[in-house]
Amino acid sequence: MSTDPVPPLIRIRGLSKGYRRGGQVIPVLLDLDMDVATGEFVALMGPSGSGKSTLLNLIAGIDKPSAGTIEIGGVDIAELSEGELADWRAANVGFVFQFYNLLPVLSAQDNVALPLLLTSLSSRERAERARVVLRLVGLSDRADHMPNELSGGQQQRVAIARALVSDPLLIVADEPTGDLDRVTGEEILGLLERLVVEMGKTIVMVTHDPKAAAHARRLVHLEKGVLVDEVGA
Amino acid sequence: MFLLRLLLKNAFRHQLRTGLTLIGLVVAICAFGLLRTIVDAWYAGVEASSSTRLVTRSSISLTFQLPLNYAQRIRAVEGVRAISWANWFGGVYITERNFFPQFAIDPASYLALYPEYVIADADRLAFLRDRQGAVVGRGLASKFGWQVGDPIPLRGTIYPGTWTFTLRAIYDGADAKTDENQMFVHWAFINESLRQTARQRADAVGVYIVGIDEPNNAALISQRIDTLFANSLAETLSETEKAFQLSFVSMSEAILVAIQAVSLIIIVIIMAVMANTMTMTARERLAEYATLKALGFPPGFVVGLLYGESLLIAGLGGVLGVAATLPLSAAFAQATGTLFPVFQLSALTMGLQLLAAAIVGLVAAAWPAWRMSRIDIVDGLRHVA
Numbered sequence: 200m201s202t203d204p205v206p207p208l209i210r211i212r213g214l215s216k217g218y219r220r221g222g223q224v225i226p227v228l229l230d231l232d233m234d235v236a237t238g239e240f241v242a243l244m245g246p247s248g249s250g251k252s253t254l255l256n257l258i259a260g261i262d263k264p265s266a267g268t269i270e271i272g273g274v275d276i277a278e279l280s281e282g283e284l285a286d287w288r289a290a291n292v293g294f295v296f297q298f299y300n301l302l303p304v305l306s307a308q309d310n311v312a313l314p315l316l317l318t319s320l321s322s323r324e325r326a327e328r329a330r331v332v333l334r335l336v337g338l339s340d341r342a343d344h345m346p347n348e349l350s351g352g353q354q355q356r357v358a359i360a361r362a363l364v365s366d367p368l369l370i371v372a373d374e375p376t377g378d379l380d381r382v383t384g385e386e387i388l389g390l391l392e393r394l395v396v397e398m399g400k401t402i403v404m405v406t407h408d409p410k411a412a413a414h415a416r417r418l419v420h421l422e423k424g425v426l427v428d429e430v431g432a
Numbered sequence: 433m434f435l436l437r438l439l440l441k442n443a444f445r446h447q448l449r450t451g452l453t454l455i456g457l458v459v460a461i462c463a464f465g466l467l468r469t470i471v472d473a474w475y476a477g478v479e480a481s482s483s484t485r486l487v488t489r490s491s492i493s494l495t496f497q498l499p500l501n502y503a504q505r506i507r508a509v510e511g512v513r514a515i516s517w518a519n520w521f522g523g524v525y526i527t528e529r530n531f532f533p534q535f536a537i538d539p540a541s542y543l544a545l546y547p548e549y550v551i552a553d554a555d556r557l558a559f560l561r562d563r564q565g566a567v568v569g570r571g572l573a574s575k576f577g578w579q580v581g582d583p584i585p586l587r588g589t590i591y592p593g594t595w596t597f598t599l600r601a602i603y604d605g606a607d608a609k610t611d612e613n614q615m616f617v618h619w620a621f622i623n624e625s626l627r628q629t630a631r632q633r634a635d636a637v638g639v640y641i642v643g644i645d646e647p648n649n650a651a652l653i654s655q656r657i658d659t660l661f662a663n664s665l666a667e668t669l670s671e672t673e674k675a676f677q678l679s680f681v682s683m684s685e686a687i688l689v690a691i692q693a694v695s696l697i698i699i700v701i702i703m704a705v706m707a708n709t710m711t712m713t714a715r716e717r718l719a720e721y722a723t724l725k726a727l728g729f730p731p732g733f734v735v736g737l738l739y740g741e742s743l744l745i746a747g748l749g750g751v752l753g754v755a756a757t758l759p760l761s762a763a764f765a766q767a768t769g770t771l772f773p774v775f776q777l778s779a780l781t782m783g784l785q786l787l788a789a790a791i792v793g794l795v796a797a798a799w800p801a802w803r804m805s806r807i808d809i810v811d812g813l814r815h816v817a
């Protein structure tokens with residue numbers, strides 16, 4: 200292995216995470232090291248309960264490690280306070296969830312524009328950017344639809360648009376095709392691939408479906424809290 | 433704008449639930465306002481009474497009467513400017529349900545002491561001239577559809593027999609506090625009849641109304657009057673008209689306190705109901721709030737959403753509640769007829785209704801907002817599946 204002159208976007212060292220249940224601590228992640236370069240599309244695989252979601256949540260800054268460092272873009276997010284972490288997420292992370300997690304009372308466009316409320320953009324600028332991103336995911340004609348008027352695949356595209364709208368470097372996706380049929384799932388994965396290839400985004404995606412993982416350019420296997428092997432795709 | 437839209441849409445997400453909560457709020461705010469108005473109405477008589485008038489009555493009880501010849505002796509007391517008297521007539525108009533107060537008065541001196549009963553000069557003269565004449569308040573006249581010239585038959589309870597009076601004048605109150613639901617007849621007319629039928633009851637007076645020159649001397653003058661009749665067969669008790677009215681009201685003080693307590697309890701109940709609604713609502717949206725927090729929204733944003741929604745619903749309920757109280761209190765005044773001299777929803781009560789609604793909204797959101805501001809994002813997101 201040659202030393203990479205460019206530092207990785209994500210640099211995890213000695214990461215451990217345990218959950219306290221009753222009196223004892225149940226370890227989920229054990230002394231884990233991992234690097235992700237900018238522009239990588241990583242699929243996190245492993246059996247159910249192996250800690251994939253836990254690792255993803257730690258990378259996304261919505262959970263705190265028991266030990267270790269998570270440096271992202273040079274910032275150790277394990278050190279940040281709740282408030283700093285919230286600001287950091289708003290600026291740096293786009294979220295894609297298995298069940299889309301759109302606000303049911305907002306139209307597709309308003310859902311996409313939602314994260315921009317945390318910026319200083321005017322309402323016109325917010326709406327304009329939301330429209331641009333919706334066009335990017337191919338949903339220009341659905342801007343005024345409510346989530347319950349959209350198919351699962353369309354809702355996930357809206358969610359991807361929402362993840363993109365504040366232009367973060369990193370996008371995390373937990374089983375983004377888990378609730379979709381094969382064909383629709385393929386479309387979503389194709390869209391995610393495009394974000395990496397065409398826009399230079401970095402994606403960490405949890406999946407237990409090998410076919411889904413095939414879209415990623417790197418597979419990471421997690422087994423009982425440790426990375427067992429890495430396969431370059 | 434965006435946020436207001438979000439609040440509105442959230443508030444009416446469960447139309448049935450929000451609708452029922454709104455109905456509860458409107459009923460509670462309305463009941464609160466009505467009960468307060470009842471208490472206000474109760475005290476209205478006291479507020480209307482003048483501090484330049486004293487009432488002198490038997491020190492034993494109101495049902496004991498005073499001799500007519502006290503009039504001159506009271507008039508002679510230092511500080512007394514005018515004197516008149518009145519007897520409670522207590523007649524029944526057709527049925528007991530039609531209750532309204534009637535007084536047998538010495539017309540000229542009495543009306544002179546009550547400038548707040550405004551009567552056209554010609555009508556006043558007609559009333560003074562006709563010993564069988566009567567004058568009634570505008571409220572009473574319109575309730576029974578009486579017009580000047582109409583005969584008004586009353587069945588006597590204190591003074592036996594049927595008495596028919598002729599309506600000679602209708603008075604208007606000088607202001608909203610003036611009781612427009614009374615009837616006045618000639619004391620002399622009744623007294624004359626008593627002289628023939630029940631001699632021992634004649635020439636007796638229920639209460640003397642004493643006009644004084646200086647309100648600040650009320651206590652002193654009262655004392656002078658009562659001293660004058662001390663150790664006589666009919667000792668007197670003099671007090672300001674306000675104190676006299678209060679002695680009626682205070683008999684029912686316990687009821688008033690109960691009414692006020694009930695009005696507050698109603699607000700506490702709707703508070704609990706709405707807090708329950710907001711808690712349910714917040715729990716259902718756990719995953720949404722967790723999502724918002726994941727996207728980087730601070731806990732205060734979620735808190736603001738919940739408070740905003742709660743205040744929106746409560747505010748709407750408050751406004752609708754006040755709007756409903758206006759016609760309802762009018763209908764209530766109509767239904768209770770002459771029981772309350774003045775029955776009016778005051779600006780203060782409307783303000784308190786809106787304040788109560790706002791407090792309900794704030795209190796209802798407190799617990800869910802606190803909970804939701806503290807949810808763990810990962811736990812909250814797990815609630816989707």
Ligand SMILES: Nc1ncnc2c1ncn2[C@@H]1O[C@H](COP(=O)(O)OP(=O)(O)O)[C@@H](O)[C@H]1O
Nearest residue numbers: 218219220227246247248249250251252253254
């Ligand atoms: N909040 C929690 N409290 C206790 N145990 C948890 C909690 N979250 C996850 N776990 C446990 O951690 C392990 C890994 O969970 P997770 O990361 O969700 O697995 P995966 O996504 O790979 O299916 C599981 O055994 C799960 O029961």
Ligand SMILES: [Mg+2]
Nearest residue numbers: 251252253405
């Ligand atoms: Mg998982």
